[in-house]
Amino acid sequence: MFSGVAVALPGMGTDLAAGATSLGLVETLFLAGSVAFLLPIGRLADASDKATLYKLGLASFGVCSLAVALFSSIPAILFLRFLQGVTSSATAATAPAIVADLVPPERRGAAYGMMIAAVYAGLTLGPVCAGFLVDRWGWRAVFWAGGALIVLGCIAIQLLLPSAWRRPPPGAVHGPSTALIAAAMLLLAFGCSTLRLPIFGYGCVAAGIALAVGFILLQRRLEQPLLNIEVLARNTVLSKALLVQLLLYTQAFCSVFMASIFMQVVLDAAARTAGQVLALGSLLMALIAPLAGRLSDKYRPVSVSSIGVGIAFASALFAVTLDEHAGLVRVALVLAVQGIGFAFFSSPNMTTIMNAVPAQRRSIASALAAQARSLGMLAGMLVTAAVVSIYIGDEPLARDPPLFARTMTIAFVVLAAVSFTALALSVKSGLKRPGTDTP
Numbered sequence: 287m288f289s290g291v292a293v294a295l296p297g298m299g300t301d302l303a304a305g306a307t308s309l310g311l312v313e314t315l316f317l318a319g320s321v322a323f324l325l326p327i328g329r330l331a332d333a334s335d336k337a338t339l340y341k342l343g344l345a346s347f348g349v350c351s352l353a354v355a356l357f358s359s360i361p362a363i364l365f366l367r368f369l370q371g372v373t374s375s376a377t378a379a380t381a382p383a384i385v386a387d388l389v390p391p392e393r394r395g396a397a398y399g400m401m402i403a404a405v406y407a408g409l410t411l412g413p414v415c416a417g418f419l420v421d422r423w424g425w426r427a428v429f430w431a432g433g434a435l436i437v438l439g440c441i442a443i444q445l446l447l448p449s450a451w452r453r454p455p456p457g458a459v460h461g462p463s464t465a466l467i468a469a470a471m472l473l474l475a476f477g478c479s480t481l482r483l484p485i486f487g488y489g490c491v492a493a494g495i496a497l498a499v500g501f502i503l504l505q506r507r508l509e510q511p512l513l514n515i516e517v518l519a520r521n522t523v524l525s526k527a528l529l530v531q532l533l534l535y536t537q538a539f540c541s542v543f544m545a546s547i548f549m550q551v552v553l554d555a556a557a558r559t560a561g562q563v564l565a566l567g568s569l570l571m572a573l574i575a576p577l578a579g580r581l582s583d584k585y586r587p588v589s590v591s592s593i594g595v596g597i598a599f600a601s602a603l604f605a606v607t608l609d610e611h612a613g614l615v616r617v618a619l620v621l622a623v624q625g626i627g628f629a630f631f632s633s634p635n636m637t638t639i640m641n642a643v644p645a646q647r648r649s650i651a652s653a654l655a656a657q658a659r660s661l662g663m664l665a666g667m668l669v670t671a672a673v674v675s676i677y678i679g680d681e682p683l684a685r686d687p688p689l690f691a692r693t694m695t696i697a698f699v700v701l702a703a704v705s706f707t708a709l710a711l712s713v714k715s716g717l718k719r720p721g722t723d724t725p
Contacts, residue, residue: 287351287432289409289568290416291316292546293561296683297425301358305680306690307479308360310671313543314479315364317664318471319371320378324657325512326464328379333458336380336387337449343376345440351433355426368472378656384447386640386652394640395587399579399633406575406629409568413546417561463504463512470497471664478668481675513654524642524651526715527588527635528658533708534595534631535662537602537701540670541624544694545617552610552687553617563618567625574629582634591638592712594631598624599709602702610691666701673697 295309331339350370357363382398389397419427477490505511518525542564549560581590601624608616636655643651677693678686 287347287412287436289412289542289564290419290428290432290561292542293413293416293557293564294420294425294428295543296547296550297420297557298363299683301425302360302363303682304360306674306678306683307671307680308364309547309683310543310667310674311364311475311479312367313539314475314664314667314671315368315472316371316374317539317660317667318475319368320375320660321371321657321664322468322471323372323375323464324379324660325467325654326459327376328652328654328657329510329512330454330459331380331383333454335449335451336384337447338451339376340380340384341440341443341447341449343373343380344436344443346373347377348433348436348440351429351436353433355429355433375656375660378660379652381652382636382640382655383652391641392583395579395581395583395633395637396576397579398636398640399576399582402579402629402633402636403572403575406568406571406625410565410572412568413542413561413564414558415561417556417558420557420561457510460508460510460512463501463508466497466501466504467512470494470501473497474668475664475671478671479675481672482679487675518654521642524639524654526711527591527638527642528654530591530595530708530712530715531635531639531655532658532662532665533704533711534598534628535659536666536669536704537598537624537698538628538659538666539663540666540697540701541601541605541621543667544670544697545621547683548608548691548694549614549617551683552691553612553614555614559614563614564621566618567621567628570622570625571629571632574626575633578630579633579637582637587634587638587641588712588715590634591631592709592715594627594629594634595705595709595712596627597630598627599702599705601627602698602705605698606695606702608691608694608698610688665704669700670697673700 292313295312298304298312299309327339327343347370350366350373354363354366354370357366382401385397385401386394415431416428419431471494473490473494477487477494480487480490502513502515505513505515546560546564549555549563550557555563578590578594601620604623605620608620639651639655673693673696677696678689683690
């Protein structure tokens with residue numbers, strides 16, 4: 287349901303007469319909803335019960351998926367995708383914390399390697415299954431099938447994962463802070479997608495940035511902030527790992543988004559073929575992530591993750607060379623190299639994050655890790671949305687395929703620059719001797 291939706295977008299655009307901007311918002315608003323609510327839900331999980339919130343998030347995600355398949359209105363679908371992003375934050379904020387509660391520190395690298403391998407196995411199946419479903423029954427089948435399986439999976443979760451809800455104390459989640467960050471994410475999403483309308487687009491971006499700054503300033507004045515800026519600044523191990531994750535993940539989500547459209551619109555590949563190519567990177571992640579997790583138990587996690595950042599940066603450079611004359615093999619190589627890079631980065635970096643906090647703060651650390659990942663993916667999609675808005679607007683993608691290829695190249699140049707910054711920070715952290723960072 288994460289990677290498969292990208293395969294469904296060209297079919298959705300054709301069926302509903304949706305242009306490039308609207309299709310970008312289908313993904314961008316999902317990420318905006320996730321980013322906005324990860325910290326509030328992480329805070330709520332620490333104050334109540336992780337397992338209950340995980341179950342509620344999973345069930346709600348499945349219901350939202352089924353609802354998307356029922357509508358033919360782009361505004362309604364965009365609203366549901368934002369809501370679906372909100373529900374996804376409940377599982378993203380709690381799952382790593384649940385694993386941390388079950389596994390001792392010396393084995394968490396391997397445990398997170400297995401968890402991330404399971405995630406990547408799903409990301410591998412997503413495009414393959416979505417391509418088959420789109421070719422056979424259309425884009426709605428992706429949401430019908432995925433939503434139904436998730437709802438059924440909730441039954442197994444209910445049986446296997448015990449929960450004990452406890453009422454959170456008053457003020458556990460600060461409402462005004464939640465409203466501020468949600469409004470900021472929405473304004474940034476709509477603003478970057480409408481830069482062809484300068485007054486509205488740039489006005490929304492400016493307002494979104496202002497609200498985000500207001501959110502940060504407000505956190506410094508609260509006794510129980512959603513984001514404790516002071517503690518985060520002191521815990522340099524945690525803050526550096528989160529920053530590198532945010533920067534690197536700018537290329538993760540939008541690479542799949544752009545590659546899917548590129549193959550189907552520019553290279554005229556079938557949805558099934560595009561899905562199989564998209565699955566290659568995730569397959570390599572699933573195969574390599576457990577090895578990377580075990581290496582992070584044996585060696586310094588930050589050193590292992592730095593190797594992954596370097597490989598991911600190389601994939602962004604390779605992606606810049608894609609044009610309308612490129613074949614599917616070149617696209618597959620870009621995704622394969624990116625998959626290897628993220629496999630070596632993800633579980634070691636998660637081990638660094640979770641080991642940098644005490645046990646009672648694992649849910650919020652888990653939420654921060656998911657927040658950094660989702661914020662990075664959202665930033666990448668905002669870059670893509672801005673470039674698409676400036677060069678293409680809301681025109682149908684099939685109208686000028688070479689123009690989309692050139693637009694994609696510009697987006698990857700920006701993403702490569704951000705990935706290089708992540709590499710520089712990661713290498714700098716890896717060169718430091720253990721124990722020189724503030725715990």
